[in-house]
Amino acid sequence: MRAPSIRSRLLYLVVACIVPAALMAILLIGYDYTQARAAFITGAMATARANAMDVDKEFATVEAALRALATSPDLARSDRQAFYAQARGLAASQHMLNIVLEDASGQQLINTFIPYGAALPPPSMGNVLQFVQKNDATAISDLFIGAVSNRNIASVSIPVRYLPGRPDLIGALNATVPVERFNALLAQQSYPEHWIASILDRGGKVVARSQDTQRYVGHKALPEVIDHMRAGFEGVIETNTLDGKPILAVMTHAGDSQWTVGIGIPIEVLNAELNRKLLVLVLATATLLAASLVLAWSISNRITRAIGALVAPAMALGRGEAVAAASYGLREADEVGVALVDAARMHAQARHQATHDPLTGLANRAMFCEFLERQVELCARTGEPLSLLYLDLDSFKQINDTYGHAAGDQLLTGAALRLREELRKSDLAARLGGDEFAVILVGCDAAATATVVAKLETRLAQAHHIEGYELVAGASIGVAMLAPQGSAQQQPVSATDLVADADDAMYRRKAERKLAAKAQSLPAASM
Numbered sequence: 087m088r089a090p091s092i093r094s095r096l097l098y099l100v101v102a103c104i105v106p107a108a109l110m111a112i113l114l115i116g117y118d119y120t121q122a123r124a125a126f127i128t129g130a131m132a133t134a135r136a137n138a139m140d141v142d143k144e145f146a147t148v149e150a151a152l153r154a155l156a157t158s159p160d161l162a163r164s165d166r167q168a169f170y171a172q173a174r175g176l177a178a179s180q181h182m183l184n185i186v187l188e189d190a191s192g193q194q195l196i197n198t199f200i201p202y203g204a205a206l207p208p209p210s211m212g213n214v215l216q217f218v219q220k221n222d223a224t225a226i227s228d229l230f231i232g233a234v235s236n237r238n239i240a241s242v243s244i245p246v247r248y249l250p251g252r253p254d255l256i257g258a259l260n261a262t263v264p265v266e267r268f269n270a271l272l273a274q275q276s277y278p279e280h281w282i283a284s285i286l287d288r289g290g291k292v293v294a295r296s297q298d299t300q301r302y303v304g305h306k307a308l309p310e311v312i313d314h315m316r317a318g319f320e321g322v323i324e325t326n327t328l329d330g331k332p333i334l335a336v337m338t339h340a341g342d343s344q345w346t347v348g349i350g351i352p353i354e355v356l357n358a359e360l361n362r363k364l365l366v367l368v369l370a371t372a373t374l375l376a377a378s379l380v381l382a383w384s385i386s387n388r389i390t391r392a393i394g395a396l397v398a399p400a401m402a403l404g405r406g407e408a409v410a411a412a413s414y415g416l417r418e419a420d421e422v423g424v425a426l427v428d429a430a431r432m433h434a435q436a437r438h439q440a441t442h443d444p445l446t447g448l449a450n451r452a453m454f455c456e457f458l459e460r461q462v463e464l465c466a467r468t469g470e471p472l473s474l475l476y477l478d479l480d481s482f483k484q485i486n487d488t489y490g491h492a493a494g495d496q497l498l499t500g501a502a503l504r505l506r507e508e509l510r511k512s513d514l515a516a517r518l519g520g521d522e523f524a525v526i527l528v529g530c531d532a533a534a535t536a537t538v539v540a541k542l543e544t545r546l547a548q549a550h551h552i553e554g555y556e557l558v559a560g561a562s563i564g565v566a567m568l569a570p571q572g573s574a575q576q577q578p579v580s581a582t583d584l585v586a587d588a589d590d591a592m593y594r595r596k597a598e599r600k601l602a603a604k605a606q607s608l609p610a611a612s613m
């Protein structure tokens with residue numbers, strides 16, 4: 087399996103960084119949403135309870151006014167006309183629609199809505215009167231349409247002994263209040279935007295509403311809401327408004343009237359913020375992800391290019407070639423590049439050390455042997471001439487012994503330099519060890535070889551200026567040749583034979599030179 091690329095790693099890294107961050111943001115948004123929902127429930131419930139108390143307060147105000155009216159001396163005296171006038175004045179001052187006094191049979195005795203003395207409706211035993219008589223207590227009605235006023239109204243009724251001396255006859259003193267009183271109650275609240283508050287009677291009819299009041303007054307709430315009301319539920323439900331808008335609503339009921347106050351917020355509004363935040367998050371994540379991926383892609387391209395550019399110098403190093411310093415546009419790649427340059431240099435150094443003599447810098451025996459074998463084979467095939475010269479310095483030991491090893495080293499180095507200067511680039515000069523050198527001349531016939539030998543003998547015989555002395559150590563040069571094909575000359579056939587011949591020739595030459603020197607009574611080396 088192929089190892090993953092830098093590009094895929096970087097892309098994974100981007101995804102690994104951004105996706106968890108986005109998930110975390112989603113969790114935070116979710117938490118925020120729950121908090122907003124809880125805050126709505128807490129705030130709306132507190133407001134609904136306060137509104138429910140306000141509803142009861144409205145009824146309590148009306149009841150208190152009626153109870154005060156019931157103590158009127160005009161009633162005790164059965165002065166109906168005076169009582170009528172008093173009731174009418176009270177109704178006007180207390181924003182009541184009208185006040186009605188009924189006897190025990192349900193016959194209206196006064197009705198402030200109808201002029202005093204005019205005909206009153208026939209008697210009727212309503213539920214309210216029955217309740218008042220049975221319980222001798224205040225009754226609060228549900229919403230109904232007034233028979234005379236033809237308006238949505240509610241009534242408060244208190245028991246009243248309307249005939250002096252007949253405490254057994256219990257009639258009712260009723261006051262009706264228009265729904266506008268409850269609408270006014272909601273209107274004076276400053277609900278947060280989007281909140282919808284409603285007041286419902288015990289039967290679930292809408293009494294007042296903070297929005298679209300006229301449209302819904304008298305309408306029944308949804309059955310599920312009515313079911314909750316009947317069960318005496320106080321809490322939060324998800325339901326719909328009468329116009330079908332899904333809402334989250336809190337419900338509570340007033341303790342005395344048992345009317346219900348509900349406050350809702352459209353789920354759409356509640357979710358709008360959530361959706362807005364989620365949209366922003368999705369867009370931000372997508373943008374961030376796209377930007378990061380593009381950045382990661384471009385970074386990976388740069389890294390890949392830098393690493394790819396290292397392949398060529400690495401291959402050059404493998405081939406043993408020199409590696410040039412370069413900048414790869416990335417610090418790490420530059421460092422590897424520098425290491426490759428160093429490695430190539432060390433490699434070249436090691437190769438040079440393995441094939442060259444450290445003192446003179448000439449080829450060493452190993453390189454000499456390899457080169458000679460290759461050239462012998464090549465020339466044997468091509469028929470080109472090849473000459474091998476074996477050189478040994480004369481009386482070098484004496485120089486060493488007399489002037490020291492360091493001076494001997496300098497002389498060896500000087501001799502090597504002279505060889506290099508006198509030879510062609512295509513020739514090979516090698517130090518075989520001690521004061522022994524060898525030269526391979528390729529494509530050099532016998533005449534040219536003789537010229538080179540003479541030139542070298544002359545040059546090497548010249549004095550070296552070392553440490554203030556003039557030191558002379560000429561060289562005895564033995565020659566062996568691989569003659570051209572078809573030549574009559576007897577041929578050595580291998581490099582080993584050629585070396586042995588050159589060595590022999592060198593010894594012979596040395597002997598000749600020694601003899602010649604002796605004959606001339608001259609030392610082999612002079613200083």
Ligand SMILES: Nc1nc2c(ncn2[C@@H]2O[C@H](COP(=O)(O)OP(=O)(O)OP(=O)(O)O)[C@@H](O)[C@H]2O)c(=O)[nH]1
Nearest residue numbers: 478479480481482483484486491494495519520521
């Ligand atoms: N300074 C120095 N001397 C070396 C080195 N290698 C070998 N020698 C010495 O070179 C000398 C070689 O001596 P020989 O060739 O035997 O003797 P020679 O005096 O040249 O005598 P002939 O060859 O017969 O003329 C020895 O004394 C070695 O110790 C080297 O690297 N540096």
